[in-house]
Amino acid sequence: MKRLSVVIAGAVALATLVGSASTTVAQEKKFTIALIPGLTTDAFYITMRKGAQLAADALGVELLFQGGPEFNPTVQVPVLQAVIARAPDAILIAPTDKQQLIAPLQVAHEKGIPVITVDTFIDDGRYQDGEGPGDFPLSYIASDNVLGGRMAARALAKAIGGKGKVYVSNVKPGISTTDQREEGFKLEMANYPEIEVLETQFNDDDANKAAAQLQAVYARNPDLKGVFGANLFSAIGAADGVKALGKSGEIKVVAFDAPQRIVDDIKSGLIDMAIAQHPAEIGYYGVVTAYAVLVGQSVPVQIGTGFTVMDASNIDDPEIRKFVYSD
Amino acid sequence: MAQIRTTLAPHEQEAARHPFLVFLAVAWPWFFLFLLLVFFESWARLAYGVSFVFNGFNAQSIALFAAAPLLLGLGQTFVIIAGGIDLSVGFVMGLAAVVMARVMQSLTPIDPGLALAAGILVAFLVSLVPGWINGTLVSRLRVPAFIGTLGMYGVARGTGFLAAGGTTVPVNNPWLFEMGNGKLLGVPIPVVITVAVVIAMHYLLSQTRFGQHTYAIGGNRAAALRSGINVRRHTLLLYMISAGCAGIAGILYTARFSAGAAQAGEPLLLDSIAAVVIGGASLFGGSGTIIGTVIGALIIAIIQYGLVFIDVEPFWQFVAVGIVIIVSVLIDQSRERLTGEVKDEG
């Protein structure tokens, strides 16, 4: 008897399952949204993917995640083409070059696939204003890097008590994101009359060079109080230089971005603060924006996502921890 | 009498090698290419109900994708057959791309057509310079190819970034755009140009004395020297051919993207060498063909493109390409055993 009921229950469950499966199929076509990161091996983009996946699951869309191993158009363009060949309903992409991705993305646009850029942009980054060859993407979703720079400045100013010498350790001129961070940093520092911002040092994304530069700057300015590393290697290198001088904690180091190793460096005191972007938020809003477009909603041409300031005092708080980029 | 005697086994007496194995060892790139196409075709049909192969967009994308590493691989084939290697090709390509963009940027306001002609000419000539230096280092100053061209890798890279001012150099020129994105009888122009270069290089390698001497130098440098081949001059020319091919790749890059970038060819170095090796060349020199390199480049492009197309997790793609390279090198090793080739030790 008991056994029979189990069998019946099983059969009913199976029937419901089959039934529900067939209703899903019967539902209207499931949207496919492709996300093409700048490179696949970076924690920032991996975190972005997680946010995108959350939104995709919530909205019932399929997410394709495809990209190259290097941040380079030569690698990204073939991937883009293969994705276009799959004819997704929308493309989210972090273009690896402002200029060189215009023509390949134009192909998608001409095939009627909506294009939204995330993190980085093409052309001038101002879309749908009738200007420039790369005007066709519908939206640009990214951290407001100028704001990020300002936040870094505020945090650093506070840490050094509002006076002293600081400088920016940057990659090289011409990169939109890092240029904007530096710009924001300097704008904000203008509000602190007793802080002097020294010449920016460019390190070509070489931590070793950034470390040597810190020591050189210190040699000329023994009263150096702080440094802002505008990206991961700039910060790690500068922090290393500080450590070699035996000045950890005395010369404050603010990092931009928050992969796991920055957390470790904050804990060990190598780095004092980090400005974490919210890549998961970028991915989430990317998918939501694309979905909005697909169901006929209008969308903002630019969406700025937030930042979190991390330091030794809050790094163990789970609410802060969740903004660490995870791979 | 005190001399050490080397005994050469008379190979023709050993009939043990299975003819099918020998055939497989030589023809495997073709098989593999065929299997890949069958695999992706069936997957695409079963999973998405579309064709992978008989799909104009895919064919074009793959051809365009394969063109740049193939161009680098063509010159590399000559160098590798002669027993050398050219590690600088990627950045020579970038240098040519940047020089072309710079020249065109300044001349386009004067005359777009002239700007294109001048850009191509100057970029090509500039690309020959690192080739000449590589060749001189290797042939005259006896620097090992690996070291000499690695040095040039740095020099070309630095020069490229300097010429570009650290960023991408955009060009707005309709002629250039047409060259990079236009079509001739339905085939993208960069692909047409690449095919022309392939034919020329195939002829040069397989039909001319120059090609014959390239094999001879790779087979036995001393023998080539003693038979009166001007090995130095020949080696110099080989590196210039390699650099010239990289220059053409750079020119096509700038045309395709309407912009030059110093890092344009950086990811292509390994692909180009892999294409040559998959195509049956030995890294010890003496063997290899242009057709083989074409097949090798297609195999790499199809794997990378196809895996994206069927939406395989990106990290598996590295694994797949890595495996193909390892397998091809293993096959190169066993090819010797299977076909009775014996390489001199040392």
Add this chain to the structure above:
Amino acid sequence: MKAEAPLLRCRGIGKRFGGVRALEDVSFDLDGGEVLALAGDNGAGKSTLIKIISGVYHPDEGEILFDGERIAFDNPRAARDAGIETIYQDLALADNLDVGANVFLGREPATRLLGLLPRVDRRRMREAAHEVLETLEIDIPPSKLTEPVRNLSGGQRQAVAIGRAIFWKARLLIMDEPTAALGVPEQRKVRELVHRLRGQGVAVIYISHNLQDIMAVADRILVLRRGRKVGELARAEATGDEIVRLMVGG
């Protein structure tokens, strides 16, 4: 005393490599149709001497007359063009090329494709290779002619090297240890070849460590020790013991 000048005359040849005196005051004559064996211990200077004759090295001292004329070759190619072919100790075949390509190495015949583009004449190379091997009565299966020579036996490879020299109508053929790598039957084959060449009026310089070999092929034997000529004997009056005595000194 001969009336006419010998084909090859070396006078007072000397050569040093840094501090090493590889050769010192070596003189000898050689006529067409004559086989001269060079004997000497390792490092005696045999290879150096023939490299000087074949244009690889320049002598520091002395002069070489070929066909009555003073010669100073800039490179091996010039020596080959003059009719001096050399088969080196290490063969000098490109193992990855076929028989024809090796026979013609560096001097490939060219035709024109569509009367326009230069191109190597492979058919001619194949035919000529076949021909020359036939005249030397060397049998290499026709299928092997188009395979890389690494697939040939040691004797066959030696034959290709000799065939190459003959094809280019050598008047002086220099062979450095031609039998060192060969089995006994193949050694015999090479000796036969040398005899046949002598019959055709070719002058031969033959280097060997193998006394049997020397006694079998040579008309005269020149012995070197530490770069100096220490003896020159007609085969008829030479004995193995005497040669060895000269080689090691004492």
